[in-house]
Amino acid sequence: MDEKMSDMNGPMYGSHRECFHCGAPSSSFIRNHVARAIQCVNCRAMIEERASSLIEHKSLSQSEEILCVVTPDFVTEHVLPNDLENDPYITRNFITAFRNLVPVMDPVYFPSSRTFSGELVEMERIIGDAVYSGYVGYNGRALRTAPGSMPLNSTSSASAATAGDTRHTIVAYFLISDAAMELNIPNSVVELAVYIFRRVLGSLVMRNRPVETLAAASLICAIERAKHRKDVIRHRDVESILSKLPDWKDVCLSMNENSKDVEKYLILVNQKLQKGKAKPSSTLLSMATSMGIKLKLPETIQERARSMLTRIIELGVCSRRNAVSICAGALFLSAQTDDRVKRTQSEVAKCTGTSEVTLRKVCREIIDRMEDIEAASDKNGRLYDDVKGDGESRTVVETKDKRQRKISGKENSEDRALSKRNEKSKGIKRKATVEVSKGITKSARSERIEGQSLLEDPYLTVLLAASAFHKHRNEMLPPLDLIVNANSSEDKKFPQKFTPIELLLSVPPPPSPPKQNTSNT
Ligand SMILES: [Zn+2]
Incomplete structure (x- = not known):
């Protein structure tokens, strides 16, 4: 040793x-x-x-007893007959001793230590906290969860799931480690798979969902992640281990799962593992407020910055930046809108405790997504400029036209979709616009929204424009549905194939009452 x-x-x-x-x-x-x-x-x-x-060891020990025999001088002649020849006991004053050996099993104790397989303690390490935190009781129901033992973010209804989660975790652990043993998957991947399983379990109701399929999906996900992450497999020969990792179809086969079901769960797992978007935390907004007060910005500017922040977080813009720099960026950009309260970059940076470089970067990121941020936050056009970093300056000017379109965002998107879809219609529309004045295009647009499905057809778009044109002039005009039908059916009233100009001409001029009167008389 x-x-x-x-x-x-x-x-x-x-x-x-x-x-x-x-x-x-x-x-x-x-x-x-x-x-x-x-x-x-x-x-x-x-x-x-x-x-x-x-360890108790029983050893044979022999204790030796000496039995001494001394014959008395006087008893023998009365008790024993004298006719025994050569009897040594008869001899007077005979002294002798017998050795009495007593064999005894004596216990001996040794302090000892044994080692045995670490499988159990390994399981304890990986899922121990799940097992100990939940009560795996009758029917999988928790009795009553002590307030201290509940996770911080759980609600009362979630406590009932804990026991079920424990059972699911144990089942999944054995499924995964069995498959791993069969497919020679390293232990660290198993650990990651169980971790993924538990992560998903935390935000998923497992009622009517097969644990086995989710376990398989978790293992596949872990294998894929192990291939891309450097920290999962810690082995001297990582490359050979990685090359031996099984294909996901093999995992399905080994775990006896339908690959299509597993695919569905893989999508679910990936969704659950994605980093959740931060909620617009009150701390961020209150931070903006306190910073705004520090910068002596008026309440309106602060409010603008707060609404901008809310949208920024919703959209996940600047998700890599820390809260302070995002706040500073939003405040800086909000202040830029008003010349009276304009602050320089260095002022904002100094006051909020960020660096000017970070501030510039954050501002640029916000400005890049400004259209989206502005789309919902408010409708006032603004001028953002004076963000000069690295020698380049960006100016985002929202023109009146842009703003106008933004107000009716839906219409705008339809407009765009339409024009993209049909280049041909674009030309026709332009023709129509030549004929039809500005006011009419406007009303035509409103007509169009009603008949959305018609927008596919460029001719109908023009028809509607023409219809609007006549409406505008308070003239007699065929009803809208008639025009539409005219294009699809064999109505005699309108030529089947017409250009916008023809259409405009085909509508009969309205009868003018004064003229009729003069002709009568
Ligand atoms: Zn090791």
């Missing part, structure tokens, strides 16, 4: 010379005194478990 110990760099813990998960030498093992386990520092896996015990 001493020779063995001297080979190692340090004391030898347990019976293994190297970690069988990551190949680290036993010098990187530590003794976990609480769990009496031996753990690899490199990959955190539990190698084996120790149990001290008192």
Whole structure:
């Protein structure tokens, strides 16, 4: 044993010379005194478990008793007959001794220590907290959760799920580790898979959902992540381990799952693992307020910055920036709109505690998405300028036209979609616009919204424009539906194929009453 110990760099813990998960030498093992386990520092896996015990050894001991015999001088002649020949006991004053050997099994105790497989303690490490925090009770229902043991963000209804979650976690752990054993997947991937499973479980109701499929999806997700993340597999020969990782279809086969179902759950898992968008936290808005007060900005500007912030967070703009710099950017840009309260970059940076460089970057990010931010926040056109960084300046001028379109955003998008969809219609529309005055285009547009499905047809668009044109002039005109029908059916009243100009001419001029009167008389 001493020779063995001297080979190692340090004391030898347990019976293994190297970690069988990551190949680290036993010098990187530590003794976990609480769990009496031996753990690899490199990959955190539990190698084996120790149990001290008192070994009882029963040894045969013989106790020797000396039995002395002394014959009395006087009794023998009365008790024993004298005719016994050569009887040594008859001899007077005979002294002798017998040796009495008593064989006894005596227990001997040795303090000892055993090591055994670390599978159990490894399971405890990975899912232990799930098991201990939840009560796996009758029918999977928690009895009553102590207020302290509930996670901070859970509601009362969520406490009932804890017990179920525990069962699901245990089931998933065994499913995943079985499949991993079969497919030779490293332990650290199993750990990640269980972690993913629990992450998804935290925000998913498992009622009527198969745990097995979610477990399979978690394992596949973990394998894929292990391929791209450097920190999952900690092995000396990462490349060979990575090349041996199984295909996801193999995992489905091994876990006996339908690959289509697994695919569905993979999408779900990926959705759940995505970083959630931050809610517009009151702290961010209050931070903006306090910063605004510090900068001595008027309330209107502060309000503008706050509404901008709300949208920024909703849209996930500047998601990489910290709260302070986002606040500073929003305040700076809001202040730019009013010459009286304009602040310089250095002023804002100094007051809010950000660097000017960061401020410029944040501002640029906000300005890049300004159209989206502005679209919902408010309808006032603004001028954003004076963001000069790295020698370039950007000016976002919202023209009146742009604003106008933004107010009726829906209409605008339809306009765009239409014009994109049909280049041909564009030309026709332009023709129509030549004929029809500005006011009419406006009313035509409002007509169009009513008959959305008609927008596909460029001719009908023009028809509607023409209809609006006549309405504008308070002239007699065929009703809208008639015009529409005219284009689709064989109505005699209108030529089947017509140009916009023809159409305009085809509408009969209204009868003018004064003229008729003169002709009659
Ligand atoms: Zn290891």
